[in-house]
Amino acid sequence: MDQFYIARITTKGQITVPLELRKALNVKEGDYILFEKKGPRVEIKKMMPPNDFDNFARPIRERFEREGITSDDVEEAIKWARGESKK
Structure with a gap:
């Protein structure tokens, strides 16, 4: 089942990754994440x-x-x- 999360973009183009996604990706402060555009979709992966x-x-x-x-x-x-x- 798809899950949806909303984040607001700041004036500097920054977003806060929702806690549930940070836990699912096992990311913490200082980690890198990759945004990969696939057509009209974007995938987020831990680097x-x-x-x-x-x-x-x-x-x-x-x-x-x-x-x-x-x-x-x-x-x-x-x-x-x-x-x-x-x-």
Whole structure:
């Protein structure tokens, strides 16, 4: 059976994860969670500790591969953000 929870977004774009969901995900202060958009839905998952970089980076790497984003694209985006881009 589906369960529904409501959280309000603050002016800084932050939300409070309802207690029942924090318990179900076994998350606490300082933990990381992943929001994965799947069509019109969003899944929330507990992330592995950031010291396990391969597990932390896997969803990002997979998304880049799906969308055809290359390391050159990332470098250009960093240059653009720093105001160094020639484009």
